[in-house]
Amino acid sequence: MEKTEKREVLLKGIPIMPGICIGQAQVLNPSIKTPVTRKISESQVAIEEKRFLKAIEKLKKELQEIRGDLDERLSDLINSQIMILEDPHFREGVSQRIKQRMESAESAVYRILNDISRELGEKGSGYMQERSQELLQLARELITTMQRERNHETTFRKDSILFAEDLSIQDTIKAVKSGVRAIALTGGGKTSHHAIILRNFGIPAVFGMRADLNEIEDGTTVILDGAKGIVIINPKKATLERYQAERARYEEFTKELFEHKEERPITVDGREFTVLINIDFPEELGILKGLGRHGIGLFRTEILYFTGKVDLESQRKIYEKIAEEIYPCPFVIRAFDLGGDKVFQFKEKNPFLGVRGIRVLLRNKKLFSEQIKAVILANKKGNIKFMIPMVSVVEEVLETKELLHQVFGEMKDSEPGVQLPDFGIMIETPSSALIADRIAPHVDFFSIGTNDLTQYTLAVDRRNPEMSYLFDHLHPSVLKLIKDIVEVSHKHNVWVGVCGELAADPYGVPFLVGMEVDELSVPPASLLETKELIRKISVEELEELVRKGLEAQTAREVRELAADYLREHYPEVTLFYPF
Ligand code: PEP
Ligand code: MG
Numbered sequence: 001m002e003k004t005e006k007r008e009v010l011l012k013g014i015p016i017m018p019g020i021c022i023g024q025a026q027v028l029n030p031s032i033k034t035p036v037t038r039k040i041s042e043s044q045v046a047i048e049e050k051r052f053l054k055a056i057e058k059l060k061k062e063l064q065e066i067r068g069d070l071d072e073r074l075s076d077l078i079n080s081q082i083m084i085l086e087d088p089h090f091r092e093g094v095s096q097r098i099k100q101r102m103e104s105a106e107s108a109v110y111r112i113l114n115d116i117s118r119e120l121g122e123k124g125s126g127y128m129q130e131r132s133q134e135l136l137q138l139a140r141e142l143i144t145t146m147q148r149e150r151n152h153e154t155t156f157r158k159d160s161i162l163f164a165e166d167l168s169i170q171d172t173i174k175a176v177k178s179g180v181r182a183i184a185l186t187g188g189g190k191t192s193h194h195a196i197i198l199r200n201f202g203i204p205a206v207f208g209m210r211a212d213l214n215e216i217e218d219g220t221t222v223i224l225d226g227a228k229g230i231v232i233i234n235p236k237k238a239t240l241e242r243y244q245a246e247r248a249r250y251e252e253f254t255k256e257l258f259e260h261k262e263e264r265p266i267t268v269d270g271r272e273f274t275v276l277i278n279i280d281f282p283e284e285l286g287i288l289k290g291l292g293r294h295g296i297g298l299f300r301t302e303i304l305y306f307t308g309k310v311d312l313e314s315q316r317k318i319y320e321k322i323a324e325e326i327y328p329c330p331f332v333i334r335a336f337d338l339g340g341d342k343v344f345q346f347k348e349k350n351p352f353l354g355v356r357g358i359r360v361l362l363r364n365k366k367l368f369s370e371q372i373k374a375v376i377l378a379n380k381k382g383n384i385k386f387m388i389p390m391v392s393v394v395e396e397v398l399e400t401k402e403l404l405h406q407v408f409g410e411m412k413d414s415e416p417g418v419q420l421p422d423f424g425i426m427i428e429t430p431s432s433a434l435i436a437d438r439i440a441p442h443v444d445f446f447s448i449g450t451n452d453l454t455q456y457t458l459a460v461d462r463r464n465p466e467m468s469y470l471f472d473h474l475h476p477s478v479l480k481l482i483k484d485i486v487e488v489s490h491k492h493n494v495w496v497g498v499c500g501e502l503a504a505d506p507y508g509v510p511f512l513v514g515m516e517v518d519e520l521s522v523p524p525a526s527l528l529e530t531k532e533l534i535r536k537i538s539v540e541e542l543e544e545l546v547r548k549g550l551e552a553q554t555a556r557e558v559r560e561l562a563a564d565y566l567r568e569h570y571p572e573v574t575l576f577y578p579f
Helices: 042-067 072-086 088-101 105-122 126-153 169-177 193-201 237-259 282-289 302-306 312-326 358-363 365-378 394-411 430-434 436-442 450-458 476-492 509-514 524-536 539-551 555-569 571-576
Strands: 009-012 014-017 020-027 161-164 182-185 205-207 221-225 230-233 274-279 296-300 331-334 384-388 422-427 445-448 495-498 519-522
Touching: 014 193, 020 237, 042 072, 042 088, 042 105, 042 126, 072 088, 072 126, 088 105, 105 126, 169 193, 182 221, 193 205, 193 274, 193 282, 193 524, 205 221, 221 237, 237 524, 237 571, 274 282, 274 524, 282 312, 282 524, 296 312, 296 519, 302 312, 312 331, 312 365, 358 365, 358 394, 365 384, 365 394, 384 394, 384 445, 394 422, 394 436, 422 430, 430 436, 430 450, 430 476, 436 445, 436 476, 445 476, 450 476, 476 495, 476 509, 476 539, 476 555, 509 524, 509 539, 509 555, 519 524, 539 555, 555 571
Parallel strands: 020 161, 161 182, 182 205, 274 296, 274 519, 296 331, 331 384, 384 422, 422 445, 445 495, 495 519
Antiparallel strands: 009 230, 014 205, 020 221, 221 230
C-alpha cells in the first residue's frame, strides 16, 4: 500500500472492545524496518543531535548492565558494541549528516551504520559478514531507543484513533486521559493489561492488527470496529455510510441498556446473581456513578504501587473513600499483583512463571504488611474484602492468613472499631483450581481469574497476538476447572465469583450462570449488558448447555453452543459480538 494512494484498505486484528469509531488516525512512530529518510528543519538540528546523544548514553547504560551477567565471550561482544557507540568518527558522522543533510537522527544513524556495514559485507569473509550484521542490529537498537523516547514524549491527540505497535500501561492511561477515542495496535493480546484498561474505560480497540504502520498516513480517515476486530483505512463513501448506520444501531442498543440500568439481574426463573465491577484506578469511580450503585469485585491496586502511593496513609485514604462511597455494596481489594508484565525488581527470563503476585508479597513483608494495615484501617464499615493473586500452593494461603491475623492483632487495641476483612484468594493457576478443596477451609471466598487461568492452563501467553487463536477462556479445559471450583465452593460454603474477562464475555455468561457461580465481576463498560443478559436466561434451562459445553471438543464448539442459545434468548448480543 502506497502512502499517497487513497484506496480503501481493510486490516484485521483481534477484537478487544466493541464500539464503532470513525475518525482521523494518529500514527505513533513505527519502528523503521526500511530506511526511510525523514528531513528536518533548521530549528530541529540541535534537538535531533541531542536525541542522538541521549539515545547513545541510554543504550550504552543498558549494554553495560547486561554485560554484568555474561561470560567472557559474550561480554566481548557487548564491549565491541559499546566501542562503536563511543567511537568519535561514528558520532561525528551522524552529527554531520544531521547538520548538513538535515536528516532526522534516526535516518542519519541508519545511513552511517548501513554504509559501514555494506563496506564490511562487501569484503566478503564470514567474519566481516557477521560484523556487518551486528552493525545493522546496533543501528536498529539505537533507532528503537530514540523512537521509544519520542513516543514517550508524544502528546496524544484528542478524538483521534491511535495507531501504534504497542503501548506501555502508562501510555495507555495517558492516551485514554487525553481523549483518544479508539486504539489499534499491531501488538497486544486479548487479556493483556492494556486491553483490560481499555475495556474498563469503554474505549473501542483492536489489537494484533496485521499491518505495517509505516504505510498508514497520519491524519487519514479510518473506521475502527472493535467488535469485529476490523480497521478500515481510507473508507469509500459507501463503506462510511454503512458503518455510520451500524454505529447508530449500536448506540441504540446501549441506550436501551441504560434505560434498564436500575433493574436487578434476576434470571427468567427467578434467580438473582450479583454483578460487580472491576476497576484499575480510583478515578474510575466517576464512571460508576452513571451506572447506578454497584459493588466492586476487583480493585487491581498495582496502579497505587506504580504511582508511588504505597505509604499507609495514601492507601488508607483511597480504600476508605471507595468503601464509603459504595457502601453497603462489597469492595474487593486485591493485594498488589506485581511481576509478570507489571515489572517489579527482578530481571527474569520468564516473568509470568517467576516472582509474581503473592510470591512477590511474601518476599516483601514490609510492603505487604503496610497494604494489609491500610485495608484493615479502611474497613470501618465492614464492606471490604481482601484477596491475594497468583496463589499456587496452600502454604501461600496459610502464610498470608497468619500475617493478616498478626497485623490485625497488633492494631485492634490501638484502633478501636477496625474490622478484619473477609479473606479470599484468586484462583488463577491450575494448581489452585485443582486443590481448591484443600484451600477452601482457610478462606471466605474465591474469585476466579480466568485471564491467568486460561494463560496457565492452555500454556498461551495472554499478551501475544500470535497466540490469540489458542487463547480462549471458553476452552473445555478451563470450563472444567471452573465447574470443579464452583462445586468445591458450594460444598464448603465458600462464596465464589469470577473476575476474569470471561465474566464479561456474552458467550461465557450462560455457562457461569448455569454453573451457579455466586457473582460476576466485569469491566464497567460490560456491566449493563451482563445484567441484561442474565435477565434473559434461565438457570434451569442452562443445565443442558453446561453439560454439552463440558463435553465439547473445542473452544469453538463451546462458543457455537452458546451462540445457538443466545440467538434464541438475546439475539442482539450475537449481532454486536460476532466470533
Ligand atoms: C485474571 O487473571 O483473570 C485477573 C482478573 O487478574 P489480572 O487480569 O489482573 O491478571
Ligand atoms: Mg490475574
